[in-house]
Amino acid sequence: MRLSEEALDYILSFVSGFQPEDTGKTGFRVGYTARREDFGNYDLVIVPSGFFESEHYGEKASVPVSLLPRIGDLPFLYGSSRVERVGETLVLHADFVASAFFWISRYEELCQTALRDSHGRFLARWSVLQANGLLERPVVDEYGKFIRACLRETGRKVAEPEARIRKLWLTHDVDAPFYCQSLRSLARESLKGGGPVRAWSLYRRKPVSDPYYTFDYFFEQDAAARKGCKFPVEVLYFFKAGGHSRFDNPVYNLNDKKIRDLMEAVGKEARIGLHGSYSSGRTGDAGKEKRRLEKAAGRFLSGKPVSLFRQHFLRSCEPESFRPLPEAGITDDFTMGYADRAGFRLGTCRPVRWIDPATGKLSGLTLHPLTVMDNTLFQPTYMGLDFEQAKACCVRLFREICRHGGEACLLWHNTNVTTGPYPRPEHPWVRDLYTALLAYLMEGQEDREPGNEV
Template identity: 35%
Template structure:
C-alpha cells in the first residue's frame, strides 16, 4: 500500500491543504482532511470525498505488467484516468461522494515517472526515454496537465456539492496566470569559432580562406554566429522587469569538461570568452546552474564530481541541475543528484515531444518509484525546448506549427497557475543558424506578457474598488 506521507502529499498537490476557517479574518483553527484514499468501510466514514484504490499499489501488482494501464483509457469528467473506473456514488443526503476513478494512482504513475522505471529497456540512442513511447503521448494527452485537471475537478466537487460550506473550508481560487517563469539557456555551444582549434576547423575542414578563418577564430565576440547573448538577455530582462517581482527568473546552465563524444564541443569554463558571457549574465541577475554531462548520465557518481568542479570554478553552488540533451531518466540519476546536494532539477521534459512529461505544469517533489519514498528534490517541468520543436528527429515542425503548439502550451500553463520553464539555446537564437527560433522566442515572451496583462486587467475590473 502507498505510504501515508506520499498519499497525503498527492492529495495536497491535487486540492491544496484545506483548513477550517476560524473566527476573524484569515484565521484557521485546524487542518481538515476532506479527501480520503481508502476502501475500508470504517475509515471511509471520516471523509466527505473518498477515492477508492484500484489495486495499483498492491504487492502482487506493483512493478508487474498488471500495473501498466491499457489503452484506450476511460475518462472521468472528461479527463483520462489511468486506473479505476469513471463511476461516482453520492450518498442519499448528498454529504459524501465515492469516486471510483483512482486519481491517486494515476497521479503517482506520472509524477514518479513510474513507466520509465518499469520500461527500462525503452531508450533511444542517447539513453533517453522517448516521449513518443510514453503513455501520455500514445494516449493522446501529452499536451494536457491532467493531474492539474484532476485537482480542479476535485475542488469543484468540494465547492459545488456544498461540502466546503458545510465544513467552513477555505478553498482559495488559483490565479489563471503563471506562478513562476523560468527563462533557461543551456551553454552547450557558447561559441562557433574561438581559438586555434576553431581556426584549423574553418581552414582545413571547412575550406575557408585562412584570413577568414583567422577573423572567425580570433575576431571580436560580436562577430561570432553564436554570440546572441546581448540580444536575448535584453528580451529576458524586459519580461522580468514587466512581471511582478519574483515571478520571472533567468538561468544559465553551464557544462564542466567531459570526454564523452556527445558532450562536444568542449570549452573551458574559465576562458576569457566564458568570463565575458557570464558578465552579460550577471548584468541581468541570471542564476548559474550545472549542465550535467552525458558521462554523468552514464556514471551517476560523476554528477557529484561535476558539482564540486562547478563550485571550484565559480565559487558558488549551482542553483540547480539539468542534464545535457535531457538524458536523465533513471530513478538512480535523481537519487545521486539529491545525494550530491541538488534540490532543484530542470530536466523534466521529453527530448522528442513537447508537453507535460510529469502530467502537471507545477513543480513537484521527486517520488522514488523503486522505494516509494518522497524526497527533497524538486522537479521543475520543462514545458518547451527549441530543438524539440524544430529538430527533424523530434517534432520537426514548421515555424507556424511550432508557434501554435508553443502558444497552446504556454496558455495551458497559465490556466492552471503553473510554472512555465522555457529552454532556448544561444546558438539557435542566431538567425544565421536557424531561420525562425529567435522570432518564435521573442513572440513567446510577448505572449507571456500579454497573458499576464489580461489577467491583471480582469482582476482590476472585478475588484470591488474598480468603480471608485
C-alpha cells in the same frame, strides 16, 4: 511497493491542487482508503485500486496499453469511474493517487527500460500521454479541478487557485558558447568548415563577436520580460562542468578567460546552474561536476551553492539519474520535458517533488516541468514545425499553464538564435519565435480564450 506516508500525504495534497505549503488551508480532508468505516473521517475519499500492492508493480504489465478509462472527458489510469456518496463523504473509485503518481514519478519509464532512443532517452512517442492524445493536457492538474468541483457540489466551500501563470523560467543551456574560439575549432573550421582563411578570421574575432555569442540578445530579451511580465520571471543559464562522451563536445574550460567573462556577464543577469554531462545520470558524477562549477563560478554565484540542474540531452529517465541529485545538494531539476514533443511530461504544469518510484519515498528534489525546448519544435525528427505552428503550440501550452496556475519554462539555446551570415542559421525564425513568445507573455494574452484575439 509501499508508498511512504510522507509521499502519500504529498500526493493527496498535490492532486487536490494545492502545494504543500498550502496544506491545512485547503479546508477539506481527503483520504486514500478502502475501509468504509473510515470514510466518515473525510470530506472526500479516493479508493485505492491496488496499484501499489500489485504483483506487477514496476513491470511493463502494469502500464495501461489500451485507451484509458474516463469520467466525462477526464482520463485516469487505475480504478473505475464510479462516484458515490457515503453519508456526507464523497467517494471516488478512480484512483487519482496512483494515476498522478504514475506521471509525476516517471513510473512508466522505470517499467520500460527497453524503450530508449539512441541517447538512452524515453521519448514522448512511447508514452501513455501521447498514446491518449494528452501531451498538451496537464491531467494531474485536471484531477484537482475535478476533485474541487465534486466537493463544491456537496456544498463545501472550496476556492479555485488563481488562473494565472505563477512563474516563467527563461533558461539557456550553454552547450557551445563559441563557434570558433579555440584551436580545436580553428582546425575543425579549416578542414570541415569554410576553409583556413575564413577559419582564421573567425578565430581572431573577439569572443563577444563570435557567431554563437548571442547572449546579448538573451540578456536584452530576458531583461525586458522580467520588467514587462506581470508574473515573476527568473532567468537561468546551465553551464557544463565535465564529461567524457563525444556528445559533451565542445568541452570548455571553466577557468578560461572567455568562459569566466561570460559567467560574469551571466551572473549579473541570471542564476547559474549545472548542465549535467551526457553520462552524469548514469555515472552519478553530478556532485563532482557541481563542485567543479562552484569552484570556477564561485564569485558569480552570490555566495550561494549551485542548486539548479538540467541534464544534457534531457537524458534523465531512471530513478538512478535523479537519486544522486539531492544527495549532491541539487534542489531543483529542469530536465522534465520530452525531447521529441513539447508538452507536459510530468502530467502537471506545477513544480512537483520527485517520488522515487522504486522505493516510494519522497525526495528533496523539486522537478520543474520543461514546457518547451527550441530544438523540439523545429527538428524534422522531432516536431518539424514552422514558425506559425510552433507559436500556436506554445500558446496552447501557455493557456493550459495559466488555467491551472502553473509554471512555464522555456529552453532556448544560444546556438539557435544566430543571425549569420556565417554560419547561416538553420532556422532563422527560432530567434523571432523567442521574441514573439516573450512579447505575447508580456502582453498578458495567455489568459484570454482563443478566438477573442484582435
